[in-house]
Amino acid sequence: MFSGRPRASSADHRQRPFEPIKASGAGLATRRTFLKITMADEPEANAADYWDDARSPLSSLCFLLPWIVVYEVGVLAVSRDDPDAVRNGADFWMRSLLTSAGAGQLLLPLLVVGILVGWHLVGRYSWRLRLATLGGMLAESLLLAVSLMAIGRLHDYAFFWYGSGSSAGLPHVQSISPQLTRAVSFVGAGVYEEVMFRLCLIPAAMLVFRLFEFPRTLAAVMAAISTSFLFAIAHHIGPSADAFNLFTFSFRAAAGVFFATVFLLRGFGITVGCHAAYDLLVGVILATTLDSGAGGT
Numbered sequence: 001m002f003s004g005r006p007r008a009s010s011a012d013h014r015q016r017p018f019e020p021i022k023a024s025g026a027g028l029a030t031r032r033t034f035l036k037i038t039m040a041d042e043p044e045a046n047a048a049d050y051w052d053d054a055r056s057p058l059s060s061l062c063f064l065l066p067w068i069v070v071y072e073v074g075v076l077a078v079s080r081d082d083p084d085a086v087r088n089g090a091d092f093w094m095r096s097l098l099t100s101a102g103a104g105q106l107l108l109p110l111l112v113v114g115i116l117v118g119w120h121l122v123g124r125y126s127w128r129l130r131l132a133t134l135g136g137m138l139a140e141s142l143l144l145a146v147s148l149m150a151i152g153r154l155h156d157y158a159f160f161w162y163g164s165g166s167s168a169g170l171p172h173v174q175s176i177s178p179q180l181t182r183a184v185s186f187v188g189a190g191v192y193e194e195v196m197f198r199l200c201l202i203p204a205a206m207l208v209f210r211l212f213e214f215p216r217t218l219a220a221v222m223a224a225i226s227t228s229f230l231f232a233i234a235h236h237i238g239p240s241a242d243a244f245n246l247f248t249f250s251f252r253a254a255a256g257v258f259f260a261t262v263f264l265l266r267g268f269g270i271t272v273g274c275h276a277a278y279d280l281l282v283g284v285i286l287a288t289t290l291d292s293g294a295g296g297t
Contacts, residue, residue, distance in 0.1 A: 053133040054140070057120035060269030061113065062129060063137050067191050067276060068109050074184035086185055089234060089241070091192035112195055116268070140266070141273025148258055148278050155251050183284050190276025193231070197256065198263040198271055201227045220264055228256025 053059055079086040087095070095105040205223035214222065232252035236244045255278075263271040 050130075050133055050136055053130060054137050054270060055267030056125050057116045057123065057268075058125060058127065058129055059133055059137065060267055060272075061116040061120070063134050063269035064112070064116070064191065064272055067187055067272060068112070071184060071188045071191055072109060074180075074187065078181050078184055086181060086188075088185055088189040088192060089237075090196040091188050094192065094196060108192075112191075112199075115199065137270050137273060141270050141277050144262060144266075144270070144274040145277035145281055148255060148274070149282065151254065151258065152251060152282070155254060159247050179284055183280060186279035186283050187276050189279055190272050190274075194259065194263070194268065194272045194275055197227050197231045197234075198259060199268055201230065202260060202263060224257055224260035224264065228253050228260055231256035231259075 075083045075086050084092055091108070095108050098107050098111075099105060202220075202223050205226055206219045209219035209222050210216065232249050235242055235252055236249065242248060259271055259275055262274055
């Protein structure tokens, strides 16, 4: 994939599945190393180790699992009669595709887990997982989400100064549902929109461009841009989609490029965290603050 692999130069970083060890009085024995979890960084760990670890499929999977659980449980909790009313577009489309193929809707989260596990096995990544890496991924996701908020503000100012018109504040996430329902839907958007447009479509688009013999870097750039426009267009397709206007479309396209860049440079897990954190910050926390202020006037 495109999110980097652990450095082979570190003797401890990439462990072999079977490692010979000395057994007292009996020559060599064999032990299997499956999953090693460390509470804190080991002495030789440094910033470069975190940079690689955070991009690994195993770290992405462990970071992603709580988001999936919160979303799946939240959908059932807030809308037991009609779960599809809470699901975001990408989630609904992928589950509909699975249903039409004769598979159950609950297969989707298992399929996401399977993709990441398969990626990990094919890439022969280390099974070592640092809990400090997961904490760093959360902090990095929040930092990137705030950075995207700043980009949204600049986008808002640009439309204002050029006379194209814009809504007040950061209007890039709708705020029409109750808070808990919005929060659940936004977590799902962070997970399944990234599964569709980044984890699945970017590699597919890159493969197509590579078949036409584009250089790898150029193929990655073209894949990022093309899937970002698909990401923006998808928000305006369907009976419950947003009405098209240049302001929201252009921001979503820019946000798509932002998420694609994060995916290519920092891995899938941080991309999901950044997307979900941005939607929650803008669509729940900031929207609630603005609503409270409006209610007091």
